[in-house]
Amino acid sequence: MAGRERIGAMRTIASASAPASIGNVGPGFDILGQAFDALKDRVTVHREDAPGVRLGKVTGCVPGLPAEPHRNTALAAALALLESQKAPFGVRLDVDKGVPVSAGMGGSAASAVAAVVAVNALLDKPLAHGALLPFAMEGERVSSDPPPWDNVMASLLGGLVIAARLDAAHVQQIPAPEGLVSIVVHPDAEIETRAARGILKPTIPMETVVEHSRRLAAFVAGCAASDLKLIRDGLDDVLVEPQRRFLLPALPAVKAAALGAGALGCSFSGSGPSIFAWAVEADADAVEKAMVKAFKAEGLKSRSYRAAIRSQGARLEPAMETVA
């Protein structure tokens, strides 16, 4: 044990990747998240004597990132973990952004998650993977306070993840069907997360609650039982999507195109503007093309991505190790 700790203490660099994610996942507003590893952020952390966190190189799909921890999700998450563990060192973080930001694809969460997984590897006594969730959440708080859990938990744990309570001890992966893929189409449009939350009504008619519950239960049961009929019945958001629809006038056309091409369901990814769909592999090409074409007909350029529903979540990646 002492030996293991010393080897840990001597690690000076670590690198981790964390996938994009689909928040809400149809009827799962605020409680279901799904990792989407077609795109990933990668954070490489360098151990430095000076305490605290510093931004190093920024590469990838953004022109730059804020250098202040309270404005940068990776830095904020790394700092929260270092401070909680009273680490006797600081870190410099290189961030390679593979997940676009403000896309509804969990870009801020991916950076925060990759940062804590990488920093954790430098600790004398690394925490269990799942125990990193609260620190990644501190990163997500930079982009939205209180921070929604769905993207962070999905990016960390992989696959389809539920928050049975707002408590890390009650967050876990749930069974997801094999052989299904998710398609995410990111249009050239913007929806601000805070604004998307702000428009939600404070109360919901009981009939809507029951109809929403039907879909949620069907969706989750369908996933766990690999029952495509139940998934199709369930992958439909009657709670939040109707309230946010007007934020993206192209939604009805894109959704109709996806369903028409055989998708099992289609809705906003998180609070948009990206739209996701689920489909069996055989229909995925047609669904993806139909969604892009529908965006184009609505005057919006878009980029599309595809990944299996089942996936691994954040992980350590090889990094050139320097032994002090």
Added chain:
Amino acid sequence: MAGRERIGAMRTIASASAPASIGNVGPGFDILGQAFDALKDRVTVHREDAPGVRLGKVTGCVPGLPAEPHRNTALAAALALLESQKAPFGVRLDVDKGVPVSAGMGGSAASAVAAVVAVNALLDKPLAHGALLPFAMEGERVSSDPPPWDNVMASLLGGLVIAARLDAAHVQQIPAPEGLVSIVVHPDAEIETRAARGILKPTIPMETVVEHSRRLAAFVAGCAASDLKLIRDGLDDVLVEPQRRFLLPALPAVKAAALGAGALGCSFSGSGPSIFAWAVEADADAVEKAMVKAFKAEGLKSRSYRAAIRSQGARLEPAMETVA
């Protein structure tokens, strides 16, 4: 085929049993039902030349039943099926009540379901088992209009059943864990179903909707994956139980007793007054005793029952066949 029809046409008696049921099932208000085959109704139908339906012998746990079809769930269900199929005969129904009425145990549904399953066996061209649901619902309408689906669908199909839509084509069994039992304790108290529905608020705060959704998704995922932690997280009704709690002042004490003895969850069965709990088999004795004891401490006598979660649903039973 013609031969099969003629044999069907010559059947003059048929008998079917249908189990009690737990409506709502924790967080599953109006969408989940569970068969509870510790208790059953049995309906025996006799083919008669005169069209229509008539009440024959009534036995079991009730002193008598109304003889008018619009006031008797078994008669109303049988009549709906006969009329829809333009049957060239009528039936006399003997009803053996094993499920108490006004108990929150699906007593009216069990009679309606047993009646349609038995009548179906007399038809020239019997319908598929699941296709009987709408006719059993016409029986349930006698006790509550519009009729709730949960008891009827569970009693017909067995096990844990979801209504993904209010449409028989979207009603189906979902996976339920093996090795778990449900306990139902029926106190000497009354709650009228219509009144229990009437007190429900027309709108629900969004935070409650989300907390309810967490539990429902956890419960269904836990059932399908046989994950006791998720079932425990999910078997908790924050939507309806808080609104109905005052109808049975003993509820908090009985619930606390059940949970204290190891139950996975505990709530009203349907709209009460019966209370159900789920438990692993090893805890079932302790849970059942604790619930009965708690009712007694609250001044209420009660009777308790126990059955596996997985069960078969309504079925034909042997009947002395008369060949005309």
